[in-house]
Amino acid sequence: MPGGQQQGRDRDIAMRTTLVRFSTATLTMMLLIAFQGANGAVPITTGSTPPLGNTLPRGTTSYVVYYSYPSIAQVGTNLTMALTLHINSLGGIVQYISNYNLQARVFIGAHEVDGIIGSETGAPSLYPGSSWGPNNVTILLTADNTGLAKGESANATVGIVFNDFVFYGAPINAFEPENQMQGSGGSLTIQNAVVTSSTSSGGQGSGLGNVQSILPYALLASGVILMVAAVYFTRSPRQANP
Helix, strand or coil, X not given: CCHHHHHHHHHHHHHHHHHHHHHHHHHHHHHHHHHHHHCCCCCEEEEECCCEEEEECCEEEEEEEEEEEECEEECCCEEEEEEEEEEEEECCCEEEEEEEEEEEEEEECCEEEEEEEECCCCCCXXXXXXXXXXXXXXXXXXXXXXXXXXXXXEEEEEEEEEEEEEEECCCCCEEEECCCEEEEEEEEEEECXXXXXXXXXXXXXXXXXXXXXXXXXXXXXXXHHHHHHXXXXXXXXCCCCC
């Protein structure tokens, strides 16, 4: 093979290799952008209340409530909180608890919204070391109960209230209601978003949300096309047989 022909082929191979590498890197970046755009889930807030409990005339109680909920909630939707009650310890002649319920309270300025979940009839008694949950507490957020008009948002705080009955062993052998307990449950942002669509002079609207939802997939398709083009169009033509 003549030297000039070999040098030309070497240049073609080097160019094709460079373009393929560049296209691979570009495609990877586009895949990441598409993945982030398609999976922009709301962060979840998780944690637990400070220890709850009471010092009773005939014993002591200690509990903790674990919580999980979205860090951002929208007016017009249901805010769902997952709550789990754990019994740390029961002292004195307190043997177990029954008829228990958890209430989630969301404070938005001067407004309060809440939801409650309680044990069903015949639910098992809870002893030290046992748990109840996770249980979903659902709260409908509206403009009225949050006090948020369109376009407004506010930082809210969460309180968790626990009620139950304790069972005293001998010599009492009876149920008594325990004093209500309340602990803090973190914070979240509540928004009353305005849905907008831009309208051109010709009267045709183009929603920004639609563009944002399509963009990741358009980037992905562009990356695939770029990759194929780099491989196909940089192929060296076959040399004719002498």
